[in-house]
Amino acid sequence: MTNALHTPLCEKRRRVHWRRRLQENWLHLVMVPLALLWLSPMIWILVTSLKTxxxxxxxxAGFFPEKLNFSNYPSTLAVAPFGTYLLNSVIVTGSILAGQLVTITLAAYAFARLTFPGKNILFTLFLLQxxxxxxxxxxxxxxxLQEMGLINTIPAMIVPFIASGYGTFMLRQSFRQVPSELSDAARLDGCNHLEILWHVYLPLVKPTLIAFAIISVVTHWNDYMWPLLVTNSEGIRTLPIGLGLLAKADSGADWPRLMAGTTLVVSPLLLLFIIFQRRFIDSFMHTGVK
Structure with a gap:
């Protein structure tokens, strides 16, 4: 009698337990298939790079190669100077980001906290970008750039992107959320505008700066059209252009080598995300929070 009552009670508790687990983790059940769908192109690229x-x-032939063919990677590096392309990509992307962080910080502070004639009109024109x-x-x-004599140089890929209307707008909104009492207190302590910006505002908008830095790095690391337009020598080309050269071989695209080159191009960004993923996610979560 006791066992007969005990068994339905255990089953009921088990059903309640699994129902609670399902309610708590239903989002994971939805996100796992989406994550696999997002990863599927990357998996295909990596697997293809190891095929013949x-x-x-x-x-x-099956989806996976019969034998892992790692020779595609050294042969890809031999086709084009990918080391030079990598260095150029790092220089271009890093220089653009450094310049943008300076210009958008100063411009956003001026539009958010300073008062000067034509401020609103100038900000509207700035947003046209x-x-x-x-x-x-x-x-x-x-x-x-041609009139400046910068065509086919590293600065030609950097100068047009030093200013960012999107970044200025993004940072201006964050500056406006900082209580003005903090800057007033700093001004009473004798701080000038640059000191207020450095000691008061920038520490409070780090998530916004990180979020913008991610967007900028991904955008300019993958940029293909502009570097292709302003460069014509291998010594100053970037990784996306080198990847495009692999796809335009005389005998047609060599897909294993092309996928090996693609893996080399995207690997730095993936590695960067894996190392700093928690900071990246936190920055985007706090960017839109007042």
């Missing part, structure tokens, strides 16, 4: 050309086009697609100003930027 025959296996890529053989319909009877966000409204127009970058491809719409390629010609004018190219002509300007």
């Amino acid at each position: 050309n025959v296996e890529v086009f053989d319909q009877s 966000v409204m127009f697609p970058i491809y719409a100003i390629f010609l004018t930027n190219f002509v300007t």
